[in-house]
Amino acid sequence: xxxIQNISKIYPSHSSGKPTVALDNVSFKIDGKEFVSIVGKxxxxxxxxxxxxxxxxxxxxxxxxxxxxxxxxxxxxxxxxLRQRIGTVFQDYKLFPSKTTYENIAYVMxxxxxxxxxxxxxxxxxxxxxxxxxxxxxxxNELSGGEKxxxxxxxxxxxxxxVILADEPTGNLDPYHTLDIIQLLVKIYELGTTVILxxxxxxxxxxxxxxxxxxxxxxxxxxxxxxxxxx
Amino acid sequence: MFSSFxxxxxxxxxxxxxxxxxxxxxxxxxxxxxSLATLLFLLNPASKILISSLQEKVDISVYFREDxxxxxxxxxxxxxxxxxxxxxxxxxxxEQALEKFIEKHKEDPVLMESLTEIGYNPFLASLNIKxxxxxxxxxxxxxxxxxxxxxxxxxxxxxxxxxxIEKVFSIISGINKVGxxxxxxxxxxxxxxAFNAIKIAIYNSSEEISIxxxxxxxxxxxxxxFLIQGAIVGFIATLITLIITFGICYGFDSxxxxxxxxxxxxxxxxxxxxxxxxxxxxTGIGLxxxxxxxxxxxxxxx
Numbered sequence: 001x002x003x004i005q006n007i008s009k010i011y012p013s014h015s016s017g018k019p020t021v022a023l024d025n026v027s028f029k030i031d032g033k034e035f036v037s038i039v040g041k042x043x044x045x046x047x048x049x050x051x052x053x054x055x056x057x058x059x060x061x062x063x064x065x066x067x068x069x070x071x072x073x074x075x076x077x078x079x080x081x082l083r084q085r086i087g088t089v090f091q092d093y094k095l096f097p098s099k100t101t102y103e104n105i106a107y108v109m110x111x112x113x114x115x116x117x118x119x120x121x122x123x124x125x126x127x128x129x130x131x132x133x134x135x136x137x138x139x140x141n142e143l144s145g146g147e148k149x150x151x152x153x154x155x156x157x158x159x160x161x162x163v164i165l166a167d168e169p170t171g172n173l174d175p176y177h178t179l180d181i182i183q184l185l186v187k188i189y190e191l192g193t194t195v196i197l198x199x200x201x202x203x204x205x206x207x208x209x210x211x212x213x214x215x216x217x218x219x220x221x222x223x224x225x226x227x228x229x230x231x
Numbered sequence: 232m233f234s235s236f237x238x239x240x241x242x243x244x245x246x247x248x249x250x251x252x253x254x255x256x257x258x259x260x261x262x263x264x265x266s267l268a269t270l271l272f273l274l275n276p277a278s279k280i281l282i283s284s285l286q287e288k289v290d291i292s293v294y295f296r297e298d299x300x301x302x303x304x305x306x307x308x309x310x311x312x313x314x315x316x317x318x319x320x321x322x323x324x325x326e327q328a329l330e331k332f333i334e335k336h337k338e339d340p341v342l343m344e345s346l347t348e349i350g351y352n353p354f355l356a357s358l359n360i361k362x363x364x365x366x367x368x369x370x371x372x373x374x375x376x377x378x379x380x381x382x383x384x385x386x387x388x389x390x391x392x393x394x395x396i397e398k399v400f401s402i403i404s405g406i407n408k409v410g411x412x413x414x415x416x417x418x419x420x421x422x423x424x425a426f427n428a429i430k431i432a433i434y435n436s437s438e439e440i441s442i443x444x445x446x447x448x449x450x451x452x453x454x455x456x457f458l459i460q461g462a463i464v465g466f467i468a469t470l471i472t473l474i475i476t477f478g479i480c481y482g483f484d485s486x487x488x489x490x491x492x493x494x495x496x497x498x499x500x501x502x503x504x505x506x507x508x509x510x511x512x513x514t515g516i517g518l519x520x521x522x523x524x525x526x527x528x529x530x531x532x533x
Contacts, residue, residue, distance in 0.1 A: 076450075094442045111449075
């Protein structure tokens with residue numbers, strides 16, 4: 001389903017210093033439904049990799065295929081259709097500040113042209129799943145960090161995408177909320193969605209017992225079916 | 232398609248009402264911009280009225296010799312009326328000229344006594360000629376002075392009036408030039424102000440636009456609500472400006488007429504009402520939507 005082929009990303013230096021190599025010849029494949037964790041220290045290239053999958057940035061070299069389609073060769077007008085097949089959970093939430101919890105989640109369905117009736121049926125269900133049904137009418141600035149992150153997960157999952165990219169979703173959360181979020185992502189995976197989780201949280205990875213790809217200085221140093229956090 | 236459009240309108244209206252402070256600030260700036268456009272639009276017919284009233288005051292007269300017969304003068308009048316530059320001719324007989332003089336100076340005993348002492352009518356029959364354009368008087372005067380009936384003519388007062396005519400001509404051309412200059416300058420300022428006001432308002436939402444793109448919104452779905460917001464701002468600003476324009480034109484009409492009797496700004500407002508609404512809507516909604524379109528484009532590149 002997702003094939004990363006010899007991807008490199010080099011950021012040119014703005015001063016006269018050396019360019020930054022964020023990813024260096026990275027390749028791996030994800031077939032079918034999987035829960036894949038991308039681990040590594042800060043600056044290892046995890047976020048860059050997810051941005052490249054979402055076509056938020058262009059690679060310096062290499063290709064990324066999503067269901068056989070090179071995501072960086074897709075026309076800009078069709079890029080939105082690709083992104084509708086991917087749900088994204090951002091570390092900094094990226095919620096619409098002027099929309100309520102309900103509207104933030106419903107927006108993705110509106111983008112896809114889903115009928116109003118279906119939106120009214122599905123959004124409360126997902127809000128129930130993430131435990132935020134009482135917060136439906138609250139704006140993001142009225143929610144706690146954990147609640148905001150649950151809204152982004154609900155938004156990423158509401159339209160049943162093929163893949164969910166979760167970029168350090170627990171980075172800003174306390175241990176209690178961290179566990180909460182990871183349990184939600186596992187539940188989504190069990191419902192049949194591929195989850196790609198980027199994190200540098202050792203405890204999470206070791207408790208999951210699923211595939212782990214370890215990045216170090218932009219290179220894959222380990223790819224294990226039932227991996228652990230080893231750096 | 233229709234439901235998408237409905238959602239875009241709903242989202243646009245929601246953003247407008249939820250950011251009411253910013254929306255009001257943008258509306259106020261747009262009111263200034265539309266007022267500027269309205270002023271330029273109304274100045275044009277107002278200056279035309281003033282120019283034409285100034286032009287109406289200018290004419291030249293051809294005075295005929297004492298022995299010229301009425302039939303000859305009528306023939307000359309017919310000839311002059313065939314000149315395309317001539318707008319209007321008025322015949323003033325010797326008797327009428329005398330009457331006019333008496334009427335004008337009846338309060339002046341010295342002039343009246345002098346007239347009695349002369350003992351006869353010293354005035355000459357004349358034709359008062361108005362041309363379409365001030366610049367055409369010289370041509371008309373040349374035609375009269377060199378034409379076939381120059382023997383009937385005593386004098387043409389063009390050269391006597393030339394300095395006044397030229398002064399009026401230079402004032403009119405000055406008004407036109409200044410009008411064009413200010414129209415261009417103010418027009419450019421209006422566009423820049425409107426564009427920057429909307430650009431700042433949209434800059435506030437730049438992060439939101441990027442999120443829209445990242446969660447799969449097409450460019451048109453992400454951009455649409457901002458265009459709607461721009462249109463709402465433009466529409467409300469147009470309504471406010473229209474009410475202000477009505478108030479100013481109605482309130483100041485009598486005061487302006489006291490200075491320039493031929494200029495009724497309320498009359499101008501009424502006679503140009505639909506054109507005015509069109510100009511204001513085009514400026515308000517057009518600038519609002521266009522500025523939003525350009526300002527959003529930058530953030531859609533993601």
